[in-house]
Amino acid sequence: FYVFLLVLSRSHALSFYLFNGEQRCLLAMLPIHSTGIGEYSVSGSYGVMHVNLQVFRVVDEQVLFHQERITTGTFSFDVDEPPGSLASPSPRNVQVVEASALGLRHAPLTTSFDQDVKISLCVKGYRTGASASTAAKRFVSVELEGHLITNTKNSLREGERLDKVGEGLARIEDELAQLVIQIDRANSRANHLRELGERTKHRIVWTSILAFVVLIVTGLLQVLHLKKYFQKFTNPRRSSRNSGFSFKNRYAYA
Template sequence: MDRLFQIYLFAIIAVSSALGLYFHIGETERKCFIEEIPDETMVIGNYKTQLFDKNINDFMPSSPMIGMHVEVKDPDGKLVMSKVYSSEGRFTFTSHTPGEHVICLYSNSTKWSMFGATKMRIHLDIEVGEHANDYRQIAEKDKLTELQLRVRQLLDQVEQIQKEQNYQRYREERFRQTSESTNQRVLWWSIGQTCILLVTGFWQMRHLKGFFEAKKLV
């Protein structure tokens, strides 16, 4: 039982992947975030927008007319998702390529002046992997007991750990390939420099020999 608890605790610590924050954007500004995501991993983003009200000098909930455009690109630069949402909600996508995914958010409206607003505050919470699962809903749907639900959570966390380990191996492989490529280029550059020095030295020797012979010094 102690061993199971240790594994469960390690799983919780090792797969703690959630990003909660808020930031401000202008009317035509966009904010992008880079999230390292293993392959075949679900990502859920919950957001809420607020517009700055000059009259009360504070942020108030945005009008439903002002929505949020969410754009996601995979590590290869391919568009994974591009969709317009309302002023508050959630977006979901599943990664198919491991690596750095770029998540960009910007307002779909350029008529903030109608509401007397100059900037927007966006509350964003990104959940990756098993953190994106709503286990309360899963328990109600599958009629799981508390123990069965804990086992389900543990299995999901172990699966996510395996994905993270696979992703780390993928990064190590990419790093090794980059290092080998860099070392090869450095080697060829050194060989090129050596050849240039040898040719330059040979040319200088011939030039000096011709100079000395012309001056009848040798």
């Protein structure tokens, strides 16, 4: 089987006929702790044949994704750091064909090799029965997104940390909002008590003034009443004296 060697920096799509018993692989260098995504499509049916898809890490042949009898869909896999050295030889008993020799487009490597891991994406056709024709083939299309990176694990961890920080900030914001509400209520109560105190003080002042006026008026009325009362006892004596004097004088003149 063949291996198409590609170093991807943007979206690429490969379409080819896959024959019965044939396996074709796509090699890519992906950064450590990245996530690769892609799409596949298998159409046409010339004879009885199915297609399997497998993605593995070349350095230790660790399977990252495996799907049997693929038709149309998407796939994703995480690129973890392999144990030991990152140097990865080509797969055993596999003929490596440069992409330029096949007339395929390719782009220069954009990341350093000491931070990348070689990934192999392979599709294989197989017969479903002993009577299947060896000439059976399927039309396979594989597309890989540029750099095959969606979110690195470090970014995910950073995102989780930022989410926690965001939750903490949201909680603090809620607490501050509640504190502001409580402060507003306390200010409202203080203003209400202040207004109530002012009204009470005014009522007390006016009540005191009214009571003082009433007291003065009552005192004056009592003084006038006592004056009239004592005048009743003093006026009759004066009148009797005056009447006696006039009587004596009258007899004297007579």
